[in-house]
Every structure is written in C-alpha cells, then in structure tokens.
Amino acid sequence: MDNDQIIVGLDIGTTKICAIVGRKNEFGKLEILGMGKAISDGVIRGIVTNIDKTVKAIESAIEEASAQSEIEINVVNVGIAGQHIKSAVHHGSITRDTNDEITVEDVSRLANDMYRIVIPPGSEIIHVMPQDYLVDYEEGIKDPVGMSGVKLEADFHIITAQTNAINNINKCIKRAGLKIENLILEPLASSLAVLSEEEKEAGVCLVDIGGGTTDIAVFYDNIIRHTAVIPFGGNIVTSDIKQGCMVMHNQAELLKTKFGRAISDEANPNEIVAIPGFRNRPAKEISVKNLAHIIEARMEEIIEMVHTEIISSGYHKKLAAGIVVTGGGSQLNNLKQLFEYMTGLDTRVGYPNEHLGKSKVEDAKSPMYATSVGLVLTGFKALDIRESNYKETTGLSERKVKDKKNSNFFGNMLERTKELLLDDINDKQEY
Numbered sequence: 001m002d003n004d005q006i007i008v009g010l011d012i013g014t015t016k017i018c019a020i021v022g023r024k025n026e027f028g029k030l031e032i033l034g035m036g037k038a039i040s041d042g043v044i045r046g047i048v049t050n051i052d053k054t055v056k057a058i059e060s061a062i063e064e065a066s067a068q069s070e071i072e073i074n075v076v077n078v079g080i081a082g083q084h085i086k087s088a089v090h091h092g093s094i095t096r097d098t099n100d101e102i103t104v105e106d107v108s109r110l111a112n113d114m115y116r117i118v119i120p121p122g123s124e125i126i127h128v129m130p131q132d133y134l135v136d137y138e139e140g141i142k143d144p145v146g147m148s149g150v151k152l153e154a155d156f157h158i159i160t161a162q163t164n165a166i167n168n169i170n171k172c173i174k175r176a177g178l179k180i181e182n183l184i185l186e187p188l189a190s191s192l193a194v195l196s197e198e199e200k201e202a203g204v205c206l207v208d209i210g211g212g213t214t215d216i217a218v219f220y221d222n223i224i225r226h227t228a229v230i231p232f233g234g235n236i237v238t239s240d241i242k243q244g245c246m247v248m249h250n251q252a253e254l255l256k257t258k259f260g261r262a263i264s265d266e267a268n269p270n271e272i273v274a275i276p277g278f279r280n281r282p283a284k285e286i287s288v289k290n291l292a293h294i295i296e297a298r299m300e301e302i303i304e305m306v307h308t309e310i311i312s313s314g315y316h317k318k319l320a321a322g323i324v325v326t327g328g329g330s331q332l333n334n335l336k337q338l339f340e341y342m343t344g345l346d347t348r349v350g351y352p353n354e355h356l357g358k359s360k361v362e363d364a365k366s367p368m369y370a371t372s373v374g375l376v377l378t379g380f381k382a383l384d385i386r387e388s389n390y391k392e393t394t395g396l397s398e399r400k401v402k403d404k405k406n407s408n409f410f411g412n413m414l415e416r417t418k419e420l421l422l423d424d425i426n427d428k429q430e431y
Contacts, residue, residue, distance in 0.1 A: 005023060005380075005383065006021060006023050006033070006069075006071055007021075007023070007181075007376050007379035008020065008021050008022075008062075008065070008076045008077065008376070009022070009076070009077050009079075009189070009371075009373065009374070009375025009376040009379065010058065010061070010076040010077065010078050010079070010173075010178075010372075010375065011079050011369075011371045011372040012040070012043060012048065012054065012058070012078065012079065012169065012172070013040055013043065013046070013210055013211055013212070013371070014040060014043050014044060014045060014046060014210060014211035014213065014233065014235060015039075015040055015210070015212070015234070015235065015328070016037055016038065016039060016040050017037070017038045017039075017040045017043075017054070017057040017058055017061045018035065018036070018037050018061060018369060018372045019035065019036040019037075019058075019061040019062050019064070019065040019073070019076070019372070020032055020034075020035050020065065020361075020369070020372045020373060020375070020376050021033045021034040021035070021065050021066075021068075021069040021071055021073065022373075022376040022380075024380060025357045025358075027357060029355060029356060029357030030355050030356050030357060030359075030373065030376060030380075031356075031358065031359055032359035032361045032364045032373075033068070033069035033070075033071065033359075034064075034065040034066065034067070034069025034070075034071070035064075035065055035068065035363065035364060035369075036060070036062060036063065036064030036066070036067075036068065037061055038056075038058070038060040038061040038064075040054070040211075041054075041057065042054035042055075042057065043212070044212060045082060045212035045213055045231045045233075046080075046082035046210070046212050046213045046229065047082040047083075047084070047168075048165070048168040048169060048172055051168065051171055051172055051175070055172050058172060058173070058176040058178075059176050059177075062076075062176065068361070073178070075178065075179045075180075075181045076173065076178050076181065077182045077184060077376065077378060077382075078169060078173060078180050078184070078375070079184055079185070079186040079189055079375050080126065080161055080165070080169060080184065080185060080186065081185070081186040081187075081210070081215055081229055082162070082165055082213065082229060082231075083229055083230075083231040084161060084162035084165055085160070085161055085185065085229045086159070086160050086161075087157060087158065087226065087227040087228070088158055088160075089131070089155055089156065089157055089158070090114060090117055090155070090156050091154070091155055091156075092111075092113055092114050092117075092153065092154055092156055093110070093151060093152065093153035093154075094106065094110050094151075094152050095150060095151050096149070096151070098150075099148055099150050100148060101145075101146055101147065101148055102135065102144045102145055102146065102147050102148070102152055103145065106144075106152055107130075107144065107145060107152070110152055110153075110154055111128055111154075111156070114128045114156050114158060115128060117158070119158075119160050120160075122163050123160040123161065123162060124160060124161055124162075124163050124166055125158055125159070125160050126159050126160065126161050126166070126183055127157075127159040127184075127185055127188070128156050128157075128158055129156060129158075129223075129224055130154050130155075130156055130157075131154065131155040131156065131223050131224075132154065132155055132223075133153065134151075134152075134153040134154065135147050135148075135149035135151070135153075136149040137151070157223075157224055157225070157227075159227060161185075166183065169183070181379060181382075182378065182379060182382055184378050186208065186210075186215050186371050186374075187208055187215035187216060188217060188378070189374030189375045189377070189378050190208045190215065190217075190326055190370045190371045190374045191206045191217050191219065191224075191374065192355075192374045192377045192378055192381065193326075193350075193352035193354075193355065193371070193374035193377055194206065194324055194326045194350030194351065194354070194370050194374075195219065195350065196354065197222065198321070199321035200219040200220075200223075201221060201222050202319075202320035202321040203218075203219065203220040203221075203315060203318045203319040203320045203321055204218075204219050204220075204320075204321035204322065204324060205217070205219075205306075205310050205319055205323045205324070205345070206218075206219070206323075206326065206350070207306055207323055207324070207326070207330075207339075208326050208327040208371065209233055209234060209302070209325065209326075209327040209328065209329025209330055210233045210234065210327045210328060211233050211234050211235045212231070212233045212235055213229050213232070213233050214229070214230040214232060214302055214305070214327075215227075215228075215229050215230075215327075216228045216229070216306060216309050216310075218310065218313045218315050218319070220315050220318055220319075225313055225314075225315055226309070226310075226312075226313030226315065228309045230302065230305045230306065230309070232298075232301070232302050232305070233302075234256075234327075234328055234329040237260075237294075237295055237298045237329075237332075238252045238253050238256055239252070240294050240297075241256055241294055241295070244290075244294040245275075245284075245286050245290070245291065246284075247275055247284065247286070255273065255275075255286065255291055256291075256295065256332070257331070259273055260291060260292070260295050260332055260333065261288075261291075261292040261295065261296075261332070261333045262292075262333065262334040262335040262337075262338040263296060263334040263337060263338055264289060264295075264296045266292070266337075267288045267289045267291070267292035268288060269287070269289045271287070272285050272286065272287055273285070273288060273291075295332070299338060300342065303338060303339055303342045304342070306323075306343070307342060307343050310343070310345075322346030322348070323339055323343065323345050323346070323347040323348075324347070324348055324349075325347060325348070325350065325367075326349065326350035326351075326352075326367040327370060327371070328367065328368040330350070330367045331349075331366075331367060331368070335349075350370060351365055351366070351367055352364070352367070352369060352370045352374065355373070355377055
C-alpha cells in the first residue's frame with residue numbers, strides 16, 4: 001500500500017465532533033498528522049437533531065484538522081451510533097453449479113445476498129459481517145475459499161440503522177462540502193483502536209462510554225458476536241450532578257472530571273469543594289462524598305444495562321479477556337473497580353495507543369479519541385481489503401512474487417501490468 005495514502009476519520013459525537021487525519025508510517029503504525037475538535041450542539045444521544053449546528057461544527061473541526069496537517073480534506077470515514085442501531089444474526093446460503101474450488105466471488109455473492117433480506121421499514125443495513133461458514137454442511141469453517149463444495153452457507157451478523165439517521169448524517173457531510181467514503185458503526189471503529197487480536201480471540205466485551213451513548217461490542221473467536229447501543233453516557237451523569245448539587249452545567253462537568261469517583265466508599269468524607277456562588281452570593285460548598293454517591297448511582301445503572309446486554313449475547317461465561325472500557329467516560333476514577341465488582345469480569349481501560357506511531361498530536365492517545373482513531377484505522381483496513389480483492393481477481397499477486405526476485409522490480413512490474421492490460425483487451429476483442 002502507498003505510504004502517502006491519507007485517511008480522515010470523523011466522529012460525530014454528542015459532546016464533541018472530532019476529525020483526525022492519519023497515514024501509515026513505514027512500520028505500519030498510524031501517524032496522526034492533524035486533529036480538529038468542535039463542540040457538538042446539534043447531536044443528542046448520537047443522533048443528529050440540528051443540521052445547521054452540526055454542519056458548522058463539522059466545518060470547524062475539519063478546518064482545524066486541515067490546517068494542522070496541511071492537507072485538503074474532501075473525503076471522510078464517518079461513525080454512526082444511537083439507540084436506533086439494531087443487530088441480529090441471519091443465515092444465508094447459495095448453491096453452486098459445480099463441485100470445484102470456492103472462489104472469492106462465491107463468498108462475495110453470499111454476503112451480497114444478505115443485503116436483500118427483509119428488514120423493518122425505515123431501516124437500512126450498514127454492516128454484513130460473516131461469522132462461521134458451512135461447506136456442504138461441514139461446520140466451523142473460518143475461510144471457505146479454496147475448498148471444494150456445492151452448497152456454501154454462513155451465519156451473518158447484520159447491523160441496521162434508521163434510514164432517517166443515515167440521511168441526516170449524509171446531509172450534514174454533503175453540506176460541509178465533503179464525501180463519505182465509509183459509514184462505520186462506532187463500537188466497531190473503537191474496537192479496532194483499543195482491542196488486541198488475542199483479546200478478540202479469547203472473548204472480550206468493549207464498552208465505549210461516550211457523552212450521549214454507551215456502545216457495546218462482544219467478540220469471541222475473533223468474530224463479532226453482539227453489538228448494542230445504550231442511550232446513556234457521561235452527559236446524564238453531569239446532568240445528575242447539576243440537579244443534585246444545584247450548580248451550573250459547566251461546573252457540574254468540572255466536578256465530575258476533577259473530583260468525581262465511581263465508588264462513594266473511596267471518597268474522603270471530609271473533603272469539600274468550594275464552587276463560586278452566583279452574583280453577590282457566597283461560594284457553594286460541595287462534599288466530595290455526596291458527589292461520589294450521585295455518580296455511583298448513575299454508573300451502577302449504566303453498568304447493569306451493559307451486564308444485561310452481555311448476558312443476552314450468550315457469551316457471558318466465555319469472555320476470558322473480560323471487559324475493556326474506553327471513551328471519555330472511562331476516565332472516571334474507580335470505574336474499573338465498579339465494573340469488576342458488578343459484572344465479575346476482569347476490566348481494563350482501553351487506550352488507542354497500540355496502533356499509534358510518533359504523532360504530532362499527543363492528545364489522540366486519550367480514550368476520548370478511541371472512536372476517531374478507530375475510524376481512521378477502519379479506513380485503512382477497508383483499503384487493504386479492496387487491494388487484496390483486486391490482486392486476487394486480476395491474478396497480480398502471483399506475478400508480483402516472481403517479479404520481486406528481479407533487480408528491476410518496478411520496471412518489470414510496469415511491463416507486467418502493460419502485458420496484462422493488452423491481454424485483457426485482446427481477450428475482449430476476441431470475445
């Protein structure tokens with residue numbers, strides 16, 4: 001793949017809109033060239049509710065990322081979330097004419113057939129992900145290409161989103177003068193940034209706590225098994241603090257991030273925080289212990305919902321790698337311990353730094369930007385898949401290996417490509 005290939009991830013979140021510009025370095029690590037952020041006023045619980053405000057925020061974030069990276073941005077990989085996201089497992093099958101080897105085209109045909117299944121009105125399929133394949137009723141096959149068989153079947157994890165929500169995102173991107181390369185479910189993007197292959201193999205649940213939603217993705221045997229979006233996130237905790245402590249929204253946010261704890265027993269009962277009072281009024285004193293009680297009550301509710309989703313996935317007893325918590329909400333003190341106490345599963349905080357090389361932007365290593373970094377990585381993954389499919393269908397990969405042995409590799413490669421094109425043209429003319 002070309003090292004100069006640039007990919008931009010755009011995370012349209014409830015609290016912030018973030019654009020990240022990245023490229024792969026010579027070691028295959030992601031190098032972040034620029035990042036732009038803007039306050040998100042037009043998004044509620046992951047759904048665009050005000051087009052104009054969202055467009056302004058997107059333009060602002062893109063402008064900042066473009067200026068920092070000195071790259072003109074036209075195409076973006078966008079994340080989608082919200083309570084309207086639904087997932088289900090469907091079975092598909094095709095019968096082939098002959099018993100010879102199964103090809104990439106056969107596997108693609110089976111996957112493309114799944115886009116024709118009947119789904120609820122007003123919904124659209126955004127992802128079709130194969131789980132296990134069956135060849136002539138032989139189960140547990142990960143990759144059927146090259147096997148012989150007449151009947152090819154598979155279970156597919158199908159994710160749908162509301163058509164209106166997709167249209168609103170498309171409208172915002174178009175109005176901001178951009179094009180969408182890929183529309184990606186946000187927990188899938190986050191998983192690419194913070195989970196290792198070993199964790200996905202052993203069984204792991206990713207919990208991405210954003211401002212308006214908490215996204216869940218369960219992996220087992222390196223296959224995604226369950227996805228869900230809970231319509232609560234960090235903002236509802238801030239709202240609880242605002243009401244419980246009778247302070248302003250920005251003061252509640254500061255209290256949460258600087259003094260907040262997810263377990264009230266860990267808070268010092270004698271610690272008091274003074275908040276500036278309203279006009280001509282004395283400062284307001286808030287007990288850190290009381291603050292922790294408010295946060296703990298809401299976080300317990302969110303963790304219970306996460307636990308219910310894990311149980312309903314059927315993989316509760318199979319998650320050897322436990323839970324990985326990421327997103328802005330994961331930075332809350334003692335949250336890891338509360339997750340372990342309530343679910344009985346090992347928990348760690350996921351940082352998107354495993355795939356990052358040396359970057360201009362150090363902020364990107366925060367869990368807050370896991371989705372944004374994941375969207376860039378997903379863009380590169382899609383590019384790799386497209387390239388490998390192209391090589392398989394044109395038969396270039398075998399010729400490349402032979403040509404690599406020659407000293408004039410690029411010259412020979414060019415000649416080979418010309419020969420292939422000429423052969424192709426001649427074949428078409430004969431046909």
